[in-house]
Amino acid sequence: MLPDEMRIVITGIGLTAPNGNNLSEFREGLLTGRSGVSEYEIRYFGKTLAGICKFEVTRHQAKRDARRGTRAGSIGVYCANEAIIDSGMDWSNVDRSRVGVYVGVTEHGNVETETEIHEIRGYDYDTSYWSHHHNPRTVANNPAGEIALNMEITGPHYTIGAACAAGNAGLIQGAQMLQLDQCDVAIAGGVSESIHTFGIFAGFASQGALASHADPTQASRPFDRNRNGIVIAEGGCVYVLERYSDAKARGANIIGELVGYAMNTDATDFVLPNSERQAQCVRMALQRARLEPEDIDIVSTHATGTENGDTLECAALREVFHGSKKTFFNNAKSFIGHSMGAAGALELAGNLPAFQDGVCHATINVDELDPTCELEGLVLNQPRETKGVNYILNNSFGMLGINSVVIIKRV
């Protein structure tokens, strides 16, 4: 086992999801089958579906700053403040120069660029009407920088651009920076404002990968034979990470320990996943945690509701977990859609209360299981009681073949 000062633990969680603005609301939604997907309309693209967050922006941010900044920034500010409150840390006495902010993003800047082009269209594309706020809003570090500004954090801050693996990647980055002694507290996770860019809807629609359904709450249906694509969602989830030695010394409530993680790359396609590389990534995380597949109680899958993505991930999981009798598999996107840069962090968070309640939430909207997605232990439609949860493994994959896996242990 690693020495206490090299062990990284989660001591606080702040989140906003389309079906809850804190962990208890989100968890309750996941256990009761409450969807966060609703009808949505965006300029140029028109009517569609999305997971929309309804958190109170001004709870931790002045209206002026919300106006000057970005939606991703506001999501980050809300989540980071909530996470610090949840950690019980004496924030007013924390040395802010020793706090690092590491926020995963799938993309950033598209919302603002689209808005400005839309604006100057009304002025015959005269660029003198282009906002002076455009650059500070669109620099890639914006969401992390807005958190630092809001919370007067003077340690390092930046975003991690990692497509839809970004939430896990943010968490991993935070842990590494603690181990490298670059900070004493890491505010780490992921955010997404993507529902505010028409381009992401149009792009997935052109790709034939955007979900539609007469009932919005049934549109996101990973593993179901009649799935027809992704429901895009906004969201955010930020963790407070500390070294185990520091957390123990201050008597913190330890939510879980990051005992293993891995990232790798398919190097095979811009869009299509690679089952072999995904399985390799899961195995690497297990190996680094010194665990066997049968040690894992819950696997939180990445599956987004696309035929290729779901099928290839299930093939990877069958290969790794074949023969493991106690491992359950679930999926949070079936409730809230795909929250992009937030997905990895948010979907993990929704499972962490299982350390206490021993329940594995389900994947909903599976009326007819696609045979290519059959997994022994796949928890369909209703939550499942377990014999106790000690390890949760969280998958998060993204375009350009980026794969990430984290494993959290009950402490």
Place this chain on the structure above:
Amino acid sequence: MAPEEIRNAVLEILEDIAPDEDLSSLDDTKSFRDQIELDSMDFLDIVMELRKRYRVQIPEEDYGQLASMSSTVEYLTPKMEHITA
């Protein structure tokens, strides 16, 4: 637009730029910056919004004229008097 209408137009812009501020007791003779939290980017918002809403172009060398409400209205009056409110 009459000076009072121009004042209202500037006030509307300020309400958007500084939504946390109470502008009801704004002293027209005192500098904006002494009364409300406005930095250089906010100040550029005033210029941009006048351009967008009223097509008023304010050259950079004249920015100093927008220090207080009374100096702003005085500066804008010849530029906006032809505009119908």
